[in-house]
Amino acid sequence: MKVQRIEHGTVIDHILPGMAFDVLRVLGVSNERSMSILINSHSKKGGKKDILKIEDVELSEEEASRVALVSPQATINIIVGGSVVRKFNAEAPDVVRGILTCSNPNCISNQNEPITSAFRLNTDDGHHYVCSYCERDQVDLAKRIRR
Ligand SMILES: [Zn+2]
Incomplete structure (x- = not known):
């Protein structure tokens, strides 16, 4: 094609x-x-x-x-x-705000609080993002994109 x-x-x-x-x-x-x-x-x-x-x-x-x-x-x-x-x-950003949702349902960023989700890049072991509120490692980022 x-x-x-x-x-x-x-x-x-x-x-x-x-x-x-x-x-x-x-x-x-x-x-x-x-x-x-x-x-x-x-x-x-x-x-x-x-x-x-x-x-x-x-x-x-x-x-x-x-x-x-x-x-x-x-x-x-x-x-x-x-x-x-x-x-x-495309350079992976150090911090991602508002684009992703945390995979932890109990995370404060999922509680309808007036806060913006935030994740930081962790390169200690490959390339992944950790929630700045609950520290959970986000496994499949494509599934975490806010709709
Ligand atoms: Zn979280």
């Missing part, structure tokens, strides 16, 4: 296979946007990847960092006038 180039917008490449829809959720991109989604595309380097092309949206680095929550190896390309004007890697 060939996908048309876009003139203006954001191309997110090297998304883990099958994670494109989680990337859209974590970004909060409206599904009324014009976009192309490639699932399990064959990568030139071997293996498979997903690719997202979102028209007329230029992601900021802060927004792009959210992509790393569900797909750490992704690259973000900002396209203007049909060419790449900026390219950066």
Whole structure:
């Protein structure tokens, strides 16, 4: 399947296979946007990847960092006038506020209190996020995205 180039917008490449829809959720991109989604595309380097092309949206680095929550190896390309004007890697943010919900039902951040959920990156053992309120390790971040 060939996908048309876009003139203006954001191309997110090297998304883990099958994670494109989680990337859209974590970004909060409206599904009324014009976009192309490639699932399990064959990568030139071997293996498979997903690719997202979102028209007329230029992601900021802060927004792009959210992509790393569900797909750490992704690259973000900002396209203007049909060419790449900026390219950066999705860097996992040190702190994530408000985007995820804690997996612990008894956590104070799940008690309808006027507080924003907060998680910090722990790199002692791989790459994972720990709740700042109850210290619970969040296992599957894609499932923790606030709806
Ligand atoms: Zn918690």
